Amino acid sequence: MKTADDLGLLLERLARVLQNEAHAEGLKPTQWEALRYLSRANRFSRTPSGVTAYLGMTKGTVSQTLNALERKGLIGKRSDPQDRRQVALTLTAKGRRLLARDPIEALLRGTANLSAAQKETLTGGLHRLLAETLRRRGSRPFGLCRTCRHFSAGDPTGSPHRCRLLEVPLTEEDGGLICAEQEAA
């Protein structure tokens, strides 16, 4: 079998295992994905439109997903004080506790036996594959803030960093979160 076919088969089977295992704790795979996104996204991206763009799903499906998570007490919704038409999403304490039992962790435990070099190669290769796939679909990359071309070290207000696109100060934590507006440096 050609290497490309082999890789495609492996990715398909891994995705299938993940999908099957993600029916856990009474949540559907999409609900887990939305929770994971909200735990990693910065404050500018924790919105219904951010979740929709990240998951690549229809607004209706994402709306149902977010309503289900809210009913379960895993997320909260409030009007954005800067823009009342926008809804800001937050993970509740219950949502954070549930994420500590994320079924994806079982899969990741399988990487414990890989060497550091193998993990680095695997991560780098998957990153490139994902970036290329998203580029072809015209989807946003949602990369890390500190790798964005608008990220600037230092800020006149004394904050560690600054976003030159949104003209706001950024914390160290912000630098390690993903953003809907991120553009690779």
Ligand code: SF4
């Ligand atoms: S620097 Fe880039 S990634 Fe960070 S908040 Fe600004 S636009 Fe988003």
